[in-house]
Amino acid sequence: MVAAPIPSFLGSLSTFPSYDETPHIGTRFPDKSVQLSKILKAHNSDELIKDLATLISHRGVVFFSDQDLTVDEQRELGTRLGELSGKPKSSTLHKHPISEETPELSGDISVIDSSKGIARQGYVLNRLASSGWHADITFEPVPSDYAILKIHTLPPTGGDTLWASGYEAYDRLSPAFKKFLEGLTAVHDGNGFVRYAKANGIKLQDNRGSPENTGSDLIAIHPVIRTNPVTGFKTLFVNKGFTKRIRELTPEESDNVLNYLFHHISENHDLQVRYKWSLNDIAIWDNRSTYHTATNDYEGARQGNRVVSIGEKPFFDPQSHSRREALGLSTFF
Numbered sequence: 001m002v003a004a005p006i007p008s009f010l011g012s013l014s015t016f017p018s019y020d021e022t023p024h025i026g027t028r029f030p031d032k033s034v035q036l037s038k039i040l041k042a043h044n045s046d047e048l049i050k051d052l053a054t055l056i057s058h059r060g061v062v063f064f065s066d067q068d069l070t071v072d073e074q075r076e077l078g079t080r081l082g083e084l085s086g087k088p089k090s091s092t093l094h095k096h097p098i099s100e101e102t103p104e105l106s107g108d109i110s111v112i113d114s115s116k117g118i119a120r121q122g123y124v125l126n127r128l129a130s131s132g133w134h135a136d137i138t139f140e141p142v143p144s145d146y147a148i149l150k151i152h153t154l155p156p157t158g159g160d161t162l163w164a165s166g167y168e169a170y171d172r173l174s175p176a177f178k179k180f181l182e183g184l185t186a187v188h189d190g191n192g193f194v195r196y197a198k199a200n201g202i203k204l205q206d207n208r209g210s211p212e213n214t215g216s217d218l219i220a221i222h223p224v225i226r227t228n229p230v231t232g233f234k235t236l237f238v239n240k241g242f243t244k245r246i247r248e249l250t251p252e253e254s255d256n257v258l259n260y261l262f263h264h265i266s267e268n269h270d271l272q273v274r275y276k277w278s279l280n281d282i283a284i285w286d287n288r289s290t291y292h293t294a295t296n297d298y299e300g301a302r303q304g305n306r307v308v309s310i311g312e313k314p315f316f317d318p319q320s321h322s323r324r325e326a327l328g329l330s331t332f333f
Contacts, residue, residue: 006327009058011051012044025060025165025290026273032066036282037073046084049077052284053085056146057230061163061285061292063275067150069282071109071305074148078307081146081284085230091310094137094144094209097193097218098202107205112149114159114302130266132293133164134241136308139190139218142210144287145311151277151304158298160276166235166289167323168271169264170225173236175333181236182225182316184249186258188242190218209310221247227320228288229312234322235289236261237314265291288314 006023008014016034020027039048056062069077078093095107136144170178194216197204204216224246226237240262246254265271275283285292288311324331 006329009055011054012047013051013055020059021063021273021275022270024168024271025163026063026275027055027059027061028063028065030065034064036064036067036069036077040073040076040080046080049080050084053081053146054230056081056284057085057228057286057289060165060167060290061273061275061283064282064284065278066280067282068280069150074150074305074307075108078146078148078309081148082309082311085145087145087309087311088142088210090211091142091145091312092209094140094213094308094310095205095207096137096308097190097204097208098197099205108209108307110306110308112151112302112304112306114155114298114300129293129295131240132296133262133266133291134239134293135237135287135291137190137287138188138222138237138239138242139220140208140210140310141212141220142310142313143220143222144308146284147287147306147308148282148284149304149306150280150282151302152280153301153303154277154279155298155300155302158295159302160274160295160297161283161292162272162274162295163285163290163292164265164268164272166237166265166291167228167231167233169236169261169268170234171322171324172264172268172271172332178225178234181257182234182318184224185221185247186224186238186243187245187247188220188222189244190242194218209308212313213310222314223316225316226288226314227317228286230286231289231323231326232317232320233289233326234316234320236265237288238262239265239291287311 018029093108096110099110
């Protein structure tokens with residue numbers, strides 16, 4: 001039996017030149033004439049942005065070259081991606097607990113800065129680079145759907161970012177292990193940010209993009225396998241950055257299962273894509289079904305602005321399908 005080719009999810013974006021970075025994750029629009037600022041203002045902008053959200057949810061992460069998108073336009077795009085793909089009306093843009101409001105930027109813009117804050121919170125020199133894999137803000141009861149990062153300051157070399165596919169990570173598991181994981185729930189803990197805030201005299205942000213994302217105890221419980229509502233695909237939803245314990249297992253069982261899953265994500269390089277940034281590039285990814293990690297191999301300044309949209313409360317639909325099953329691709333078992 002010959003596996004079916006992977007279909008295109010470009011929709012109305014098919015008029016723009018693009019290519020897939022890998023079979024399972026990552027699509028790039030390499031021509032800088034393709035400007036997100038123009039897409040926002042196009043006569044059919046709702047159609048284009050909805051199709052962009054669909055593409056991102058299928059491909060995990062999408063890259064755009066040398067963008068002129070302003071901070072306000074970045075906010076607008078982050079809002080419309082979620083709204084046009086069906087997120088709850090109560091979900092807006094996230095305010096990161098330790099993103100301070102400044103005269104230039106409001107709390108819903110996270111500054112990704114190599115010298116402090118979110119970018120290197122918890123970073124330890126000489127620790128395994130694979131320790132940095134995470135999905136954004138899974139410690140919130142209602143976490144992120146989409147995130148947009150524009151890098152405007154780069155070191156001479158280094159500082160690449162990697163993304164991994166949660167769909168493909170799920171598909172690589174055996175049927176018995178998938179069945180075991182489905183229905184389990186895990187604790188996601190972001191209280192490292194609380195400790196960072198106290199140590200640095202920072203006031204924690206509250207009312208963080210959803211009525212449920214409030215308070216100073218940054219802990220949430222989510223399904224280990226969740227369903228992405230845009231694609232309907234099952235995805236593995238644990239990440240080393242925040243997932244601490246599977247509630248239905250003993251501590252030793254939980255540690256062993258989570259360690260296996262963390263290695264499963266970080267060591268399968270054929271479900272990952274690595275992106276080398278150029279100035280003013282933009283990456284947009286779906287936090288429901290990808291993980292990412294920066295490469296801390298550089299010296300000098302590296303800085304960008306990130307907008308994180310709040311989506312829906314994570315859920316698992318037992319009737320949903322895996323990506324390979326839904327697309328008619330070959331399976332491992």
